[in-house]
Amino acid sequence: MKHIFVYNPMAGRDNKAAIDRLREKMRTDYSHLDYEFYPTLASKDATVYVRNRCAAEPGTELRFYACGGDGTANEVLHGIVGAPNASMTCYPCGSGNDFVKYYGGADRFLDIDALVNGAETPIDIMKIGDRYALNVTNFGFDAAVAKTMIEVKPKKLIGGKNAYTTGIVKSLIDSMKCNCTVYVDGERLNNGKMLLCTVACGKYVGGAYCCAPRSRNDDGLLEVCLVRPVSRLSFVKLIGPYKRGEHLDDPKFAKILTYRQGRVVRVEAEEGFIYSLDGEIVESSSFTIEVCPGAVKFAVPRKKSPETVSENEEMTVV
Numbered sequence: 001m002k003h004i005f006v007y008n009p010m011a012g013r014d015n016k017a018a019i020d021r022l023r024e025k026m027r028t029d030y031s032h033l034d035y036e037f038y039p040t041l042a043s044k045d046a047t048v049y050v051r052n053r054c055a056a057e058p059g060t061e062l063r064f065y066a067c068g069g070d071g072t073a074n075e076v077l078h079g080i081v082g083a084p085n086a087s088m089t090c091y092p093c094g095s096g097n098d099f100v101k102y103y104g105g106a107d108r109f110l111d112i113d114a115l116v117n118g119a120e121t122p123i124d125i126m127k128i129g130d131r132y133a134l135n136v137t138n139f140g141f142d143a144a145v146a147k148t149m150i151e152v153k154p155k156k157l158i159g160g161k162n163a164y165t166t167g168i169v170k171s172l173i174d175s176m177k178c179n180c181t182v183y184v185d186g187e188r189l190n191n192g193k194m195l196l197c198t199v200a201c202g203k204y205v206g207g208a209y210c211c212a213p214r215s216r217n218d219d220g221l222l223e224v225c226l227v228r229p230v231s232r233l234s235f236v237k238l239i240g241p242y243k244r245g246e247h248l249d250d251p252k253f254a255k256i257l258t259y260r261q262g263r264v265v266r267v268e269a270e271e272g273f274i275y276s277l278d279g280e281i282v283e284s285s286s287f288t289i290e291v292c293p294g295a296v297k298f299a300v301p302r303k304k305s306p307e308t309v310s311e312n313e314e315m316t317v318v
Contacts, residue, residue, distance in 0.1 A: 002060060003035040003116065004053070005091065006046050006076055007067035018093035018110075019067060025112045033116070046072060050079025054086045062086045063299060065115075069094020070135060074278040077125065077134050080296055087120045087297035095153070095160070096279060099135040101204040102217065103300055114301035122294030123217045124201050128287055131277055135202035136211065137289055139267065139275035141227075142196045144175035145206065146276035164206045172236075177229040180269040184262035189226050195235070195256075197226040199265050199289050203245070210245025220293035221261040228256045265289040 005026075007019050019037075026035055040046045050064055062085055066073040073090050080086040090099065092106040100109050109115055126133040138146070145167035152159045158166040182189045182197055198205065200212035200223045212223040225248070230238070241250045248259055266288050267275070274283050 001034070002057075002062050003030075003033055003065065004050075004062060005035070005037045005065045005067050006050065006072065007037065007039060008072065009039040011068060011094070015068065015093050018091075022067065022091060022093075022112065029113075030116060040075075044075060046075035047078040050076055050086070051083070054080060054083035058085055060085060063120075064088045065091045067091040067093060069096040070098050070279050071096070073099055073134055074132075074280065077132055077296065081125070081132055087299055089115060089118060089299035091115065096207065098204045098207065099202050099278075102135075102202045102215070108301050111301060115299070117302045118299035119302050120297045120299045121218070123296060123298045124220060125292050125295045126199065126201055126222065127290045127292050128275075128277060128282075129284075131282070132292075133201070133278045135278050136198055136200045136205045137275060137277050138196065138198040138205060138211070139269075139273070140178045140180065140194055140196035141171050141175050142198060142205065142211075143274050143276040143281065144171040146279055147274065147281050149279075150281065161207075167206075168239075172232055176232060176235070178269070178273070180267060180273065182224070182226055183266040183268075184222075184224050184260040185264055187260070187262075189224070189258045189260065190228065193229055195227045195229045197224065197267075199224050201291070209243045211242070213245035213248060218294065220291060221263065222265060222289065222291050224260045224262060224265055226258045227253075228258075230256055263291050 038049060054062060064076050064080060066076040066088060072094060076088050080088050090109050092100050092109050097106045100106055126137055128137060148167035148170045149163040152166050153163045176195065177193060179192055180194055181192050198211045200215050201217045203210055203212050203215050205211045211225060215223045238252060241247050247253045247257060269285050271285050273285050274281055
């Protein structure tokens, strides 16, 4: 097997330091492995590189490590879809690492010994037109938040780790209701108005919000959670339970939340409507989200080294 680490050389200082540590670890402890590092050249280059590499070596097992955040993982995902000789995993040194929280958090994946020796397992992904998602596709309030996050991320104070909070504050002002109808396996969930909707294979979004607490990414089903419009005051009161993943069982959500599991989600909206696909903003007035069961192989760290145990251990490990 070849181990190929894909990273963005233009990422921030913390990311660069993490890659340097990874290089040193591979050089000192895993020089016997067939491995290499690939620095991406531009946005979407990771997808092109991975896809071409899979096609060029069809008889070789290739494991691609997405070194960065959810965006890098999504680009690598697009490259390996349909390639039977390829698998992927994450070395989560980016600013957003929502997908790996499904497995317990970033620390588990930053344990290189555990990661290199990780066991591969088939996982479900989402297909939206000619695009794919590993974690969450969301729209309404959440998409507005994601759009603001992208805009303010480079800025001091309101950006960086505070970008999601900034997005929430802005969306509380101008994104409390949108025109959109959602269907799950043919069933209409709402009357054309909603606050937000998440369609998930993973569990977390926005850094720490457990939007899909019952999700399993190997059951062939999408987790769909739609919230109807509420007042700003009510919304603020509901953020805590939503963040903790308690919303599906909290009686305060009973009249405003519809939860379904399904295989096909169809969305009909107005012109200029946006949705967020693993954090990437896409504009479309009508789109369909389909589950692709067991579509890719994902390497999960086999074990943990004692020094990597952290508060993330308290999260559910699937």
